[in-house]
Amino acid sequence: MSTNGVAAILHREALLREVMLEVEPYQALALQTRCVAVSGMSDPQTTRAALAAGIERIGRQIAAAKRFAGADVRLVVLPEYFLTGFPMQESAASWAARAALAPDGREYEALGSVARDTGVFLAGNAYELDPHFPGLHFQTSFVIEPAGKVILRYRRLISLFSPSPYDVWDRYIARYGIESIFPVADTELGRLAAIASEEILYPEIARALALRGAEVFVHSTSELASPLVTPKNVAKQARAIENLAYIVSANTAGIEGIAIPGASADAASKVVDYRGLVLAEAGHGESMAALAEIDVAGLRRYRRRPGMGNLLSRQPLALWRAALADQEVQPRNSLLDEHGEPLSPTHAFYSERQIRVIDALAAAGLI
Numbered sequence: 553m554s555t556n557g558v559a560a561i562l563h564r565e566a567l568l569r570e571v572m573l574e575v576e577p578y579q580a581l582a583l584q585t586r587c588v589a590v591s592g593m594s595d596p597q598t599t600r601a602a603l604a605a606g607i608e609r610i611g612r613q614i615a616a617a618k619r620f621a622g623a624d625v626r627l628v629v630l631p632e633y634f635l636t637g638f639p640m641q642e643s644a645a646s647w648a649a650r651a652a653l654a655p656d657g658r659e660y661e662a663l664g665s666v667a668r669d670t671g672v673f674l675a676g677n678a679y680e681l682d683p684h685f686p687g688l689h690f691q692t693s694f695v696i697e698p699a700g701k702v703i704l705r706y707r708r709l710i711s712l713f714s715p716s717p718y719d720v721w722d723r724y725i726a727r728y729g730i731e732s733i734f735p736v737a738d739t740e741l742g743r744l745a746a747i748a749s750e751e752i753l754y755p756e757i758a759r760a761l762a763l764r765g766a767e768v769f770v771h772s773t774s775e776l777a778s779p780l781v782t783p784k785n786v787a788k789q790a791r792a793i794e795n796l797a798y799i800v801s802a803n804t805a806g807i808e809g810i811a812i813p814g815a816s817a818d819a820a821s822k823v824v825d826y827r828g829l830v831l832a833e834a835g836h837g838e839s840m841a842a843l844a845e846i847d848v849a850g851l852r853r854y855r856r857r858p859g860m861g862n863l864l865s866r867q868p869l870a871l872w873r874a875a876l877a878d879q880e881v882q883p884r885n886s887l888l889d890e891h892g893e894p895l896s897p898t899h900a901f902y903s904e905r906q907i908r909v910i911d912a913l914a915a916a917g918l919i
C-alpha cells in the first residue's frame with residue numbers, strides 16, 4: 553500500500569475515534585411511576601389540577617433519583633400517557649378537550665421546568681392537540697432538553713384506539729412534510745428517537761429510525777407485565793439487536809382511577825443495550841431500579857465493526873421495497889372526509905375499521 557493510502561486510513565481512523573469519543577458515558581433512568589387516570593374526572597379544572605400535581609410529583613422523584621444515583625443521570629424516560637391514562641369510552645373530541653396537552657401549553661412548560669431544574673433530557677408520552685386537526689388528538693412521544701425546550705416530537709403511527717398521522721396522511725404530510733414522521737434528535741447524549749408503546753412490536757418503525765441515525769430509543773409504555781415472557785419484552789431485545797441500539801423502556805407503576813386492576817400495567821421497566829442484553833430492570837411498584845449506563849462511544853465502535861453481527865450494514869432494503877410496494881393492509885386517510893377535512897371518530901370507529909381490514913385480508917386469501 554502506498555504512503556498516501558496508509559495516511560488516508562490513519563486519518564479516517566483518527567476521525568472515527570474523535571466521533572466515537574465525543575459522547576461521554578452517562579446513566580439513563582426508565583422511571584417507573586404510577587399513573588393517575590383522568591377518565592372519570594368530569595370537571596376540566598380538576599383534571600388540569602391533577603396533571604399539574606402529577607408533574608410536580610415526578611419532578612420530585614427525578615431530583616431524588618439523581619441525588620441517590622449521581623449527577624451523571626442525564627436521560628430520564630417516563631411511561632406512556634403518564635399524566636392521564638387512556639380514554640375509556642370518550643370520543644376523540646371529548647378526550648382532546650379533557651386530557652390532551654397543547655404543544656405550547658402549561659403542562660409542557662411545567663415539564664420543561666422539571667428538565668431544567670434536574671438537568672436531564674426528559675422523555676415521555678402524552679395525548680397532544682394540534683390546531684390543524686380540530687376534533688382530534690395525537691399520542692405524542694417527546695424529548696425535552698435540559699434547557700426546557702421540546703427537541704423531538706414523534707406522533708404514534710399505529711394505534712388501535714387513537715388517531716394517528718396515518719389516518720389523516722395526505723393532510724398531515726402537506727402540513728408537516730415526510731421528515732416529520734420519523735424524527736431523530738442529534739444531542740450531546742447521542743442520536744435519540746422515540747418508539748411509542750406497542751409500536752415496539754413493529755420492527756419497521758425502529759428500523760426506519762435507525763436508518764436515520766437513531767442510537768438510543770426512548771420507549772414510553774404502559775403494558776401488562778408478567779414473570780412469563782411477554783411479546784413486548786421479547787420485542788425490546790429484538791429491536792435492540794436488529795438495530796444495534798439502546799432501548800430505555802419505562803412502564804407505568806400501575807394505573808389508578810379506572811376499573812382495570814391497578815397493578816396490571818406494572819413492572820418490567822428496563823434498559824437494554826445494543827447487543828440485546830438487559831442491563832437493568834424494575835420489579836413492581838414505583839421504582840428507579842431501571843437505571844444503567846449508556847455508552848454511545850461503545851455503540852458507535854460496534855456499529856463500525858465488520859462481521860456477521862453488524863445487521864445494519866447488511867440490509868438489502870431494495871428487496872423489502874419490492875416485496876411491500878404494492879401492499880396496503882390498514883388504509884390511509886381513514887379520518888379525512890371527501891373534502892380532505894379531519895373527521896372526529898367515535899370510540900367504535902377503531903374496532904369497526906379493524907373488522908373491515910380483517911375481512912378484506914380474508915377475502916384476499918392472505919389470512
